[in-house]
Amino acid sequence: MYVAIYPQTPSSALTSALLSCGYKPVPVSDVADAERREPEAGWSAAVVELGDDPGLSIAVARKLREDRAIPVLVIVDRTHTSDLEGVSGFDDFLLTPIDTSELRVRLGRLSIASLSDEADPVLRYRDLELNTATYQVTLGGDTRDLTFMEYELLRFFVEHPNRVWSREQILAKVWDYDYFGGSRTVDVHVRRLRAKLGEERSSWITTVRSVGYRFG
Amino acid sequence: MYVAIYPQTPSSALTSALLSCGYKPVPVSDVADAERREPEAGWSAAVVELGDDPGLSIAVARKLREDRAIPVLVIVDRTHTSDLEGVSGFDDFLLTPIDTSELRVRLGRLSIASLSDEADPVLRYRDLELNTATYQVTLGGDTRDLTFMEYELLRFFVEHPNRVWSREQILAKVWDYDYFGGSRTVDVHVRRLRAKLGEERSSWITTVRSVGYRFG
DNA sequence: CGCCGATGTGAACGCTGTGTTACAGATTCC
DNA sequence: GGAATCTGTAACACAGCGTTCACATCGGCG
Numbered sequence: 001m002y003v004a005i006y007p008q009t010p011s012s013a014l015t016s017a018l019l020s021c022g023y024k025p026v027p028v029s030d031v032a033d034a035e036r037r038e039p040e041a042g043w044s045a046a047v048v049e050l051g052d053d054p055g056l057s058i059a060v061a062r063k064l065r066e067d068r069a070i071p072v073l074v075i076v077d078r079t080h081t082s083d084l085e086g087v088s089g090f091d092d093f094l095l096t097p098i099d100t101s102e103l104r105v106r107l108g109r110l111s112i113a114s115l116s117d118e119a120d121p122v123l124r125y126r127d128l129e130l131n132t133a134t135y136q137v138t139l140g141g142d143t144r145d146l147t148f149m150e151y152e153l154l155r156f157f158v159e160h161p162n163r164v165w166s167r168e169q170i171l172a173k174v175w176d177y178d179y180f181g182g183s184r185t186v187d188v189h190v191r192r193l194r195a196k197l198g199e200e201r202s203s204w205i206t207t208v209r210s211v212g213y214r215f216g
Numbered sequence: 217m218y219v220a221i222y223p224q225t226p227s228s229a230l231t232s233a234l235l236s237c238g239y240k241p242v243p244v245s246d247v248a249d250a251e252r253r254e255p256e257a258g259w260s261a262a263v264v265e266l267g268d269d270p271g272l273s274i275a276v277a278r279k280l281r282e283d284r285a286i287p288v289l290v291i292v293d294r295t296h297t298s299d300l301e302g303v304s305g306f307d308d309f310l311l312t313p314i315d316t317s318e319l320r321v322r323l324g325r326l327s328i329a330s331l332s333d334e335a336d337p338v339l340r341y342r343d344l345e346l347n348t349a350t351y352q353v354t355l356g357g358d359t360r361d362l363t364f365m366e367y368e369l370l371r372f373f374v375e376h377p378n379r380v381w382s383r384e385q386i387l388a389k390v391w392d393y394d395y396f397g398g399s400r401t402v403d404v405h406v407r408r409l410r411a412k413l414g415e416e417r418s419s420w421i422t423t424v425r426s427v428g429y430r431f432g
Numbered sequence: 433c434g435c436c437g438a439t440g441t442g443a444a445c446g447c448t449g450t451g452t453t454a455c456a457g458a459t460t461c462c
Numbered sequence: 463g464g465a466a467t468c469t470g471t472a473a474c475a476c477a478g479c480g481t482t483c484a485c486a487t488c489g490g491c492g
Contacts, residue, residue, distance in 0.1 A: 078315065078317075078318075081315065081317035081318055081320075081321055082317055082320075082321070084321045085320065085321055085324060086324065088328075092308070093321070095315065095318055099294065099297065099311065101294075101297035101298055102294075102297055102311055104298075104301065105297055105298070105300045105301055105309070108301060108302065112304075162349070162350055163337075163349035163350050164349065164350055164351050208351045209363070209364055210364040211351055211364065214350055214351070
């Protein structure tokens with residue numbers, strides 16, 4: 001039961017509370033660090049303390065949650081609760097001073113939620129299967145070799161079907177939030193994806209002229 | 217912003233905290249009662265206090281959540297937090313004594329979650345449906361292919377029906393504020409739109425001579 | 433009834449957006 | 463260190479679409 005903690009210098013109250021709940025806290029310096037230190041069994045959750053730079057902490061929380069699919073619990077000082085109003089990017093929060101029983105229950109709820117998500121690591125659309133655990137793709141039973149970017153793009157589409165996404169949105173979600181590439185990049189990858197999907201299924205990705213692309 | 221409260225005799229602390237957060241608390245005696253008293257705009261959330269009979273309260277919470285799709289916040293005494301361990305059937309919980317800021321944030325998160333689920337991206341007018349998420353148009357169930365500008369114009373009309381718009385206003389709103397094209401452009405697009413709406417429905421767009429057009 | 437401005441209609445032109453290909457830098461693998 | 467693969471960008475061609483024009487039709491008004 002490993003829990004990633006950000007920032008790297010957690011309060012001792014948090015550390016001891018986690019230990020007494022049966023979790024092993026592992027401080028991480030950023031998202032990439034969390035990826036490197038990820039234990040075999042994966043993170044049960046991530047705990048992010050909102051300190052001097054709430055904006056940065058929330059950004060880290062959001063990346064952990066959305067890119068790495070790690071449930072995030074935010075710790076916030078009771079006098080700064082309103083910092084969280086209208087803010088998204090985390091799954092739950094806890095006020096200081098930390099109540100150990102409350103921490104136990106909240107972390108337990110998060111872990112269960114993430115476990116039930118992991119239950120089936122296979123994304124499906126018609127006869128397409130995307131195994132997010134092995135990064136393999138099968139199409140009507142036949143395996144297809146996709147490159148990393150092709151896979152990421154296809155996963156995005158399968159996870160968010162039946163609506164139009166602009167090139168900018170796709171760049172932000174599939175590439176990176178602060179990626180500044182030309183939007184034609186998306187076109188080319190869509191074309192490569194269509195080619196690998198085959199003539200029959202290439203129409204799964206519809207071009208919506210002067211708007212973007214739609215899957216499904 | 218109505219909130220259903222169970223059981224029917226809430227603590228005064230809870231009631232006043234809800235009021236100061238801008239919610240209107242409505243005590244309900246059971247699930248059927250919650251259904252009867254449901255306001256026009258629907259429940260923002262339900263708040264369930266865990267009192268003498270936690271099992272019953274949790275059962276009510278689960279029914280509200282699963283059958284009525286109302287987000288449920290459970291209030292539990294700080295000395296009985298462990299009652300919640302491993303228990304499901306609610307969306308979030310809050311410990312007593314109630315911290316008003318915390319209540320505001322937790323209720324806000326619940327309401328947003330339920331709103332984003334309900335958010336309907338479909339504009340309707342009679343048997344016309346404009347799906348703003350997929351950029352698809354259906355007319356009596358049949359999908360119609362509209363070009364980008366046709367779609368934008370139709371959306372403008374559906375969003376602003378029952379009043380006359382001059383060609384200049386339409387150009388400014390649908391094209392661009394600083395667009396300086398001939399106003400006949402609007403005529404042509406209106407014509408194409410009428411053609412695609414079909415003979416029957418083409419009269420939805422009325423020409424108001426020497427003024428402009430009206431939809432609906 | 434006849435004139436004139438406003439609008440409907442159809443066609444043509446030119447531009448923007450997209451598909452497609454090619455290529456160069458980056459990265460990985462031997 | 464070289465080969466092979468992956469990825470981003472540029473260039474080109476084409477199709478779709480928006481705009482404009484020309485002409486037909488309508489509707490009000492004297």
